[in-house]
Amino acid sequence: MYFVLFSVLAYLSPCYCLIGKDENESHCGLLKQWLGSASVSVQIGKKGFHRELETTVELSPDVIHEVRVLLIHRCPSGVYVDPYQLASLSHKRDWQILLDSAIDLEVPAHKTSGFVAYVYSTLDGPTPKQLKITIPIHGRYSEPSFDGKTFTSVKIEPPELLLRTDKCMEIDELEPYTVMDAPCTADNSSMCSWVKMHHQQEHGAVILQFPVGDGSLVMPVCGGTLLVTLICCVALCKYMWKHKI
DSSP states (O other), X not given: OHHHHHHHHHHHHHXXXXXXXXXXXXXXXXXXXXXXXXXXXXXXXXXXXXXXXXXXXXXXXXXXXXXXXXXXXXXXXXXEOOHHHHHHTGGGOSEEEEESSOOOSSSOGGGSOOEEXXXXXXXXXXXXXXXXXXXXXXXXXXXXXSSSOOEEEEEEOOOEEEEEOTTOOXXXXXXXSEEEEEESSTTOOSEEEEEEOOOOTXXXXXXXXXXXXXXXXXXXXXXXXXXXXXXXXXXXXXXXXXXXX
C-alpha cells in the first residue's frame, strides 16, 4: 500500500514541477513582453512656482494580468514635493509615494540636493493599459544672478519604469533586462527585485523655467529696506512719545 502510494507520488512530482516551470516561464515571458512594449512620458501642468508633474505609462495592449508598477523619479534640487500636501491628498489619489530623504520646504535650490521619489500604483485588479499619475511639485528659489539672467532652467528626466509580478519566480534570468532592488511598497518595510525598462530616447526630459533675482540689486534693495525700517522706527517712537504711550 505504502509502496504504491510512494510510486504514484514519485511519478507525479516531475509532472508537477514541469507544469510549474512552464507557468513560471510563461509569466516571465509576458513580463519581458510588457517591458519591451512599454513607454513612459512626462509633461508639466500649471504655471509659476507651483506645477504638476504628469507621468503617463503605456503598457502592452494585452496586459490582463496583475503586474505591479513602480516609477522612480530622480528630481533635481530646483524642485521639491510637499509631504504635508501629499498627505492631505492621500484619499484622492490612486498611487503612493516614498521619498528617500526628508524634504526641507524653506531652503533655496543652491543649498539643497535633489531627491528620489518611489511612486507605486495602487489600482486594484488587472493592470490597465494606461496609467496616469499627477504629482504636485514646487519650484525652489534660486541664488540671485549677477550676469543679467532672469530665469533659471530645471531639467526633469522621465522616471525609470520598473515592473514586477509575483508569478515570475526566476526574475534574475530576464536578460537582457536589468534587475534591481527597490522597496517593495511605499511602507519601505522590505526590498524586492524589480525589472527595469530600457531607456527610450524618444521620450525626453521636460524643462522648467523659474524666475531668479537680479544680484546687482542686492545692495540697493538691502539699503532701501534698512532705510525704510529706520524711518518707520523713528516715526513710531515719535508718535509714542507724543501720545505718552
